[in-house]
Amino acid sequence: MVKLETHDLNIWFGPAHVIKQVNVEIQANEILSVIGPSNSGKTTFLRTLNRLNDLSANYKISGKVELERKDIYAFDVELLRRKIGMVFALPLPLPLSIFENVAYGVRVTGIKNKKKLNEKVESALRQGYLWEEVKDRLDESAFKLSGGQQQRLCIARTLAVEPEIVLFDEPCSGLDPISTAKVEDAMVELKKKYTIVLVTNNVKQAARVGDRTAFFLSGELIEIDKTDRIFTAPRDKRTDGYVRGKFG
């Protein structure tokens, strides 16, 4: 089933044409890795999907993005962002306690019931593989956690809202290999329930976790295919060059 798709997507920031004529279909319950060198438009592409780019001045979009065949601009933006969660490149805890960080997205939907909040927070922290490490210190500031823990907290926070799609924007760029492995494990596990789009600068990470991989270069989608194929027999020689580390 196609979960999320773009049709002739073009994006400009002022005069800069950042995304050029991109057509992508993202299947339900897959991990789509998006790779490409810096400034290839990966992150812009990701932030288009949950309309976070709308915050930027000079942002212009043409073409269509559809969530389950419905234009994302036909949704209430708050509802859309609850359906399409996002984990940012750097761990970005809010200046709140561990508990309140995870509860935040639930609270803003109007749920105040303490028992219900507790349940949701625990379930989200378990899904983020963090519960065991923080269950006795939920009231501490989230900034007291290590970087890797903070990033898993951010994942749990995103999951607490119960999204359908989770966008990961280079989620491991600030993490050590062991934390990275934990986050990757979490992502593979999450695939069962969620659809995942993973932007990464780490080609090997794409190879490890992605069902399919999309290669972006200078705002163009060069190639999208099964991850195996992208890494073993890509059709475009620029893809080949990039995944073999010849440039980028």
Next chain:
Amino acid sequence: MRNPYRTQKIAFFLLLLATLLIVVPVGLIVVIIIQKGLPAINWQFLSDIPRQGMRAGGIFPAIVGTLYLVTGAIIFALPIGLLTAIYLSEYSKDNTLTRLIRLAIVNLAGVPSVVYGLFGLALFVIFFKFGASILSGSLTLGIMILPVIITASREALESVPHSFREVSLSLGASKWQTIRHIVLPNAIPGILTGTILGLGRAAGETAPILFTVAAFYLPQLPDSIFDQVMALPYHLYVISTQVPNVNEKVRYGTAFVLLALVLCMNLIAVIIRSKFRKKKKW
């Protein structure tokens, strides 16, 4: 031959000298006021009404009047200033209207205080018929400190990292929820500091209250916001220039109380700021 090392030493010395010159007047003001004013301070001076044509007795009505005026100014200026700052920092786009508002704020800050006094007289005292009253004086002082509060609040709001807003929005919070739950709580120290500094200024100004509220001699406390009151800065002006043969002790005592009040406010601002800075987590 010129010795660059010596040149540097001389330059450093000049810079240090210039910096120290800033400290000297402040220090002298404080020292002289304390030295001459402190002996006048006793319980009677603080709690009694002025007697013998303000040559003896206390300054209690003036202290109360100033506190009323400052409170009135904050009730008026903080909500309007804060809402303006939120609008400018969170909602407004860069267009002609916004630029006009910003220009207005800058100019508001540059208007001489006596002009505020005349403006308050024309608008509140005469046009709105509030008369010379606490209400008129508070409103006039409130308008005077608006730019301080707006500017400080805006800076405080804008210093909250943009990423917090993005995170909050990405979790499905509305713009207002983001402002209410994430931006405002983290901007409060800056807003409070700015507000208190504004109040310090309001407490010390004479000109804006001259025509709008301040009573020459009124040895009783006000019954309502439509009454006149005495106020410390104006009282100080009166006993220093308008009433002959006032003991120097009384004058410097009054100055001491006013200075202490303003310095206390600034001190509170400093404490709030440093306390929150320690707690700041990003």
